Amino acid sequence: MNFIPYLEEKVLEQIGTFDLKIPKYQRPYKWRKEHVIQLLDDLYENIYQKPNNKYRAGSIIIHQDGNDCNVVDGQQRLTTLTLIFLFLKRQKNISSDLKLLFGTKFKNIISKNNIKYNYKVIENWFNSKSFDNKDLQYFAKKIETQLQFVQVTVSKQDEAFQLFDSQNSRGKALFPEDLLKAFHLREMEKDGYPEIDLEKYSIKWEDYILDEKKLINILGHHLFRIRKWTKGDKEYSFSKFHINEFKGISLSSKNMYNYDLPFRVLEGYSQNTQNDRLLRNFHIPNKYPFQLTMPIINGKNFFEYVFHYLELNEELFYKTEKNRFNSFYNQLCFGNNTQKYLSEDFEYEKSWRTGDVKVRNLFENICLLYVDRFGIGNFDKVYFEEFYKNAYQLRLDNKAISDNSILNYKKGQKFFKSIPNSYSPEELHSDLFCNYFSEKKWAEQDFVSSTEDIYGYLKGGKNAG
Incomplete structure (x- = not known):
C-alpha cells in the first residue's frame, strides 16, 4: 500500500529496531579514517560530555518496500555506527538490542577493505580513551537514546531517488559517477536483471574509478564535453548537476515514442544475438552499435556505452x-x-x-x-x-x-x-x-x-x- 512520504525525528534506538538493508544499487562503503574519527569525536563531545543533549547527525532516507527497509541515503554513517556497536559487543561485552546493519553481507571488495580498516580505527580510538566498563555502557546507551536523525520514509522507489538526488545536490556526499551508478543499477532492476548482473556491473564500475580514475576521466573530460559541444552547448565542467545528460530511454517504461523505437529495436537485436547460439556460430555481431552522441538507453546499455568508450579511448591514445x-x-x-x-x-x-x-x-x-x-x-x-x-x-x-x-x-x-x-x-x-x-x-x-x-x-x- 502506497503512502505519502513523511518525515520524522528519530533517535538511533528507534531506527535500529528496523531490519535495514543496503540495496544493490548503492555505492560501496567508502568512509576514510578521518570521517570515522570525526564521527567518534562528535559523539564524545556532543553526547558523552553533555548529559541531556540530543545530537542530530543528519538525515537518512528509507524506502519501505513491503517488510524491507532499504537505506537509500545514510548508509555510510549507519555502517560506521554498526561497526562501533560491533566493537563494543565483541571486545567490550557491551549489550545492545540494536539491529542496524548486523545482518548485511558486504560483497564489494572496496566495502570489505574499508570495513576491516575502519574497525581497527574504532578500536584504536576507544583504546586511546580511559574508559572503564561502566563508562562504555553509559556511552553506548547515550548514543542509542541521544543520537538523532531526520528520517524520511517513502514507499515508491522513484520518490526515494528524487529525494536522494536533491539531497546530494545540496551537499558533498556523492559524486556524479555515484549518482549515475545508483540510477542505472536501479533501471537494471526494473528491467528484471538478476542480482549477479547488478553486482558484476557495480564492481566493474568501481574498478574503473580506482584505475587511475579512468571512469571519471572518460565521463567528465570526454563523453560529457563531446555530447554537449556537438549540441552547441557551452559546457565544460561535469558535475552532479549535469547527470541528466546520461539519462534517457527507459526500456521498462510503458510510454513509447517514435524517436526511441529504433533504439529499442537495436537493443533487442543485440540481446538476441548474444543469446542465440546459431547467430554466434555465424559470427553475427552481437555488440550494440554505439555512437557517441546517441540517446542514452538506461540500465545495462548505459554501462556498456561507458565501458565501450573507455576501451576505444584506451585503444586510440594508449x-x-x-x-x-x-x-x-x-x-x-x-x-x-x-x-x-x-x-x-x-x-x-x-x-x-x-x-x-x-x-x-x-x-x-x-x-x-x-x-x-x-x-x-x-x-x-x-x-x-x-x-x-x-x-x-x-x-x-x-x-x-x-x-x-x-x-x-x-x-x-x-x-x-x-x-x-x-x-x-x-x-x-x-x-x-x-x-x-x-x-x-x-x-x-x-x-x-x-x-x-x-x-x-x-x-x-x-x-x-
Whole structure:
C-alpha cells in the first residue's frame, strides 16, 4: 500500500529496531579514517560530555518496500555506527538490542577493505580513551537514546531517488559517477536483471574509478564535453548537476515514442544475438552499435556505452603497439621522442600546464569523435595532423587559456558540428586544412614558453619521419 512520504525525528534506538538493508544499487562503503574519527569525536563531545543533549547527525532516507527497509541515503554513517556497536559487543561485552546493519553481507571488495580498516580505527580510538566498563555502557546507551536523525520514509522507489538526488545536490556526499551508478543499477532492476548482473556491473564500475580514475576521466573530460559541444552547448565542467545528460530511454517504461523505437529495436537485436547460439556460430555481431552522441538507453546499455568508450579511448591514445597516430600523439602532445613520428626531436617540456592540458583535451575529443564516426581504420594522417594544427593554434595565440577559451575557439569547435553531419571523411576537407599565418618570428616574449617546436610544426618547419 502506497503512502505519502513523511518525515520524522528519530533517535538511533528507534531506527535500529528496523531490519535495514543496503540495496544493490548503492555505492560501496567508502568512509576514510578521518570521517570515522570525526564521527567518534562528535559523539564524545556532543553526547558523552553533555548529559541531556540530543545530537542530530543528519538525515537518512528509507524506502519501505513491503517488510524491507532499504537505506537509500545514510548508509555510510549507519555502517560506521554498526561497526562501533560491533566493537563494543565483541571486545567490550557491551549489550545492545540494536539491529542496524548486523545482518548485511558486504560483497564489494572496496566495502570489505574499508570495513576491516575502519574497525581497527574504532578500536584504536576507544583504546586511546580511559574508559572503564561502566563508562562504555553509559556511552553506548547515550548514543542509542541521544543520537538523532531526520528520517524520511517513502514507499515508491522513484520518490526515494528524487529525494536522494536533491539531497546530494545540496551537499558533498556523492559524486556524479555515484549518482549515475545508483540510477542505472536501479533501471537494471526494473528491467528484471538478476542480482549477479547488478553486482558484476557495480564492481566493474568501481574498478574503473580506482584505475587511475579512468571512469571519471572518460565521463567528465570526454563523453560529457563531446555530447554537449556537438549540441552547441557551452559546457565544460561535469558535475552532479549535469547527470541528466546520461539519462534517457527507459526500456521498462510503458510510454513509447517514435524517436526511441529504433533504439529499442537495436537493443533487442543485440540481446538476441548474444543469446542465440546459431547467430554466434555465424559470427553475427552481437555488440550494440554505439555512437557517441546517441540517446542514452538506461540500465545495462548505459554501462556498456561507458565501458565501450573507455576501451576505444584506451585503444586510440594508449595502445602500446606502435602505430602512426600513437607516435604522433606522444611526440607532439607530450614531447615524448622515444617513438618518433617526426624525423627530429620535438621539445614540449611544459605539456602538463593547465592551459596545455585543455588544448590537448580539445584535440583528443576531436579525434575521438572522428574515430567514433568513421573508425580507426579511416583515421589517416591527413586528419589527425590537421586536427592538431587547428587545435594547437590556440596554444600559440593565447598565453592564458581558460574553459571559455576552449568553448569559444571556432577553429576547434567547428569539428563538433561538421563531424556528426558528415557521411564520409572527405566531406570534412573544407573545414580541415589549416595554415598558421602568424607574421611574428619565434621569440620567447611573444609566445608562451615551451611552444617553439609547436610553432615550428605549424609553420611547416618540422616534417614527419
